[in-house]
Amino acid sequence: FTGVSGSGKSSIVFDTVAVEAQRQLNSTFSWYIRNQLPKYERPQAEAIENLTTPVIVDQKPVGGNARSTVGTMTDVQPMIRALFARFGTTTDKKPSSLGVSAFSFNDPQGMCPDCDGLGQSIALDLDKMLDRSKSLDDGAVLFPEYKVGSPDWQIWAKSGRLDPAKPIAEYSAEELDTLLRGTGGKVTLKTKSTEFQTNYEGLADRFERLNLKRDLSALSDRKREVIERFVTDGVCPSCRGARLNAAALDVRIDGKNIADYSSMEVRDLTEVLTGVTEPAAAPLAKAARTALERIVSIGLGYLTLDRPTADLSGGEGQRLKMVRHLGSGLAGLTYIFDEPSIGLHPRDVGRLNELLRALRDKGNTVLVVEHDPDVIEIADHIVDVGPGAGVHGGEIVFEGSFAELRKAKTRTGEALRRGARVKEEVRPPTGELTVENADLHNLKQVSVAVPTGVLTAVTGVAGSGKSSLISGAFMEAHPDAVFVDQSAIAASSRSTPVSYLGLMDPLRKLFAKETGANASLFSFNSKGSCEECQGRGVIITELAFMDPVTTHCGVCEGRRFKPEVLEHKLRGKSIADVLELPADEAVEFFTEKALLPK
Incomplete structure (x- = not known):
């Protein structure tokens, strides 16, 4: 599926074909199971026939929390754990008596007790937490949640154990230990509405318990950023980044422990597993080796099993997703890919094409949304969507072979025929x-x-x-640099392009100035919202054990605002009319500096 960005390719492939295939697949399960599965709404299509079970490989970052690694994502790590549990020996040559779970850094039996299996040691930095020239009353504690007067601050300042007017720099060693690590006794805390007692807990102990002894990646970005200003991190000194406890690391196969296996590049680990020839261990080693060879075959042999998935690039993540399906014995599936060539070097596109062909040759249907000519060229059939983007797209403008597409009078065909020109003049750096x-x-x-x-x-x-x-x-x-990455925009269901770009407020003020009405009236999240749909424009009906049903609001007809709001006009257009304008038309409509591109 080809066409300019915004022409409707993803709407056809993902929002229509994929959604209907998932919906029909889920309908084959019992009501109990369906209630645990995601709900898919019937797409707006008269008929979609001959669907098969879908496997969707999208552009979403692999992500994962701090415990997710290449080894856990590809299911190779469990094989390596089993290999060490069954055939590893301790340093004194005795067979291992540990179970498989004892080699998992995600299991209490195996994880390093000091870093909880994260491999990183995060510690409170007292120089960042305390301004020692100040007293507690003057705000010596710099962590925002422990500001003067807060309940946490009262634990130390109102405990009776410390002089809140005394600068921290003048504390004795005993007083400083009481502030940071003290325990025992009760402290009465007061808020505006209540008074209660709590146990005394030292500042360092409290900060570590509530903020560090947890997965920081599970916190909001703002909360995590605040915490990170007051800590230092590095490799855990106990396990040296291996994530496992001493008992697990003591078990070895041919002189190497499981951390050694996990830190080796996949291509090297494949060779090491070839050397495991003991009859009982060979089948397990062969299964792990086969999985690793698939990773090597798609050009990721340089990865290590202990590499965190959150650190993978978009191209690496998508190819690892593909690896999981290459070993499947299932056939007759529909594989759906969203621009799989994104982030790939031209050398690696050839490997990608081999994977796509391999999936097809196993008897599967492969649908690919793509812009790269090298991937488009291998397609058996091409559907070009266009002719333009947005309201100018949404039509099938071509179907046929790659050779025919090169001759077609579509934007894709024109782009394939157009040669690239080399830039002759280069701007000097500053x-x-x-x-x-x-x-x-x-x-x-x-x-x-x-x-x-x-x-x-x-x-x-x-x-x-x-x-x-x-x-x-x-x-x-250079932390002040603006980083624009591939992560999804963090926004609510009420967020729109104009609100995300920060243009909604000036737009509302413009309507308020023109009409004399209150600016809040021109917000579908405030006074101007349709009372029937609460400004959503649609009404979503959740039905028990059934797929949800979304309908346009019958009162505002999907426009989100009360009828009286739409009576206020700016140069003949209501606020809903303006929000419905394509961006290129909006640029022509507005003359105000606050809304024009800078």
């Missing part, structure tokens, strides 16, 4: 931004000077370290 001795992931003591005032492209094969260099090392060295 300065440079440096990165010194970066060694994150695949980077090997890399130092680079990025020129300023010009457009710089960072290139290289997938996995060479581009993302590590820029999103990791560069952003750490």
Whole structure:
């Protein structure tokens, strides 16, 4: 499926074909199971026939929490754990008596007790937490939640154990220990509405218990950013980043423990497993090796099993998702890919094409939304959507082969025929931004000077370290840089492009100035919202054990506002009329500086 961005490719493939296939598949299960599954609404199509079970491989980042690694995502790590549990020996050559769970950093039996299996040690930095020149009364504690007067602050200042007017720098060793690690006794705390007692708890103990002994990735971005200002992190000194306890790390196969296996590049680990020839262990080693060889075959042999999935680039993540399906014995499925070539080096696109062909040749249907000519070229059938984007798209403008598409009078056909031109003049840089001795992931003591005032492209094969260099090392060295990544926009169901861009407020003020009405009247989240649908424009009816039903609101006809709001006009258009304008028409309509592009 080809066409310009916004032409409707994803609407056909994902919002129509994929949704209906998922909906019909779920309908084959019992009501009990269906109630546990996601609900899919029937798409707006008269008929969709000959569907098969869908497997969707989208662009969403792999993500995962701090405990998710390449090994856990690809299901290779459980095989390695079983191998060590059954055939590993301790350093004194005795057979291991540990179970499989004892080799898992996500299980209490196996995780390092000091870092809880995270491999990272995060500690409170007292120099960042305390202004020792001040007293408790003067705000010596800098953590926002422990500000003067707060319930937490009262634990120490109102305990009777410490002088709240005395500068921290003048505390004796005993007083400082009481502030940071003291225990025992009750403290009476007061708020505006109540008074209650709580146990005395030292500042450091309280901060660590509530903020550090948990997965920081599960917190909101704002909360995590605040906490990170008061801590230092590094490799756990107990397990040295291995995540496991001493008993698990003591078990070895041919002199290597499970942490050694996990830290090896996949291509090297594949060779090591070839050397496991003991008859009882060989089948398990072979199964793990087969899974690893699939990872190597798609160009990811440089990864390690202990690599966190949150650190993977978009291209790496999508190919790992594909690996999970290559080992499947199922046939007759419909695989649906969303621009799988994104983030791939031209060298790796060839490997991607081989994977797509392999899935097809197993008897599956493969649907691909794509822009890359090298991927489009291998398709057996091409559907071009257009002719333009948005309201100018939504039609099938071509169907046929790649050779026919090159001759077609569509935007895609024209782009395939057009040759690229090399830029002749290059703008001189105005300065440079440096990165010194970066060694994150695949980077090997890399130092680079990025020129300023010009457009710089960072290139290289997938996995060479581009993302590590820029999103990791560069952003750490220059935190004020604006980082635009591939993550989804964090927004509520009421968020719209105009509100996300910060243009809704000036737009409301413009209508208020023109009409003399209150600005809040022109918000579908405030006074102007339709009372029937609460400003959503649609009414979603959740039916027990049934798929939800979404209908346009019959009162506002999907326009979100009360009828009286729409009577107020700006140059002949209501607020709903303006919000329905395509962006290119909106640029022509508005003359006000607050809304025009800068």
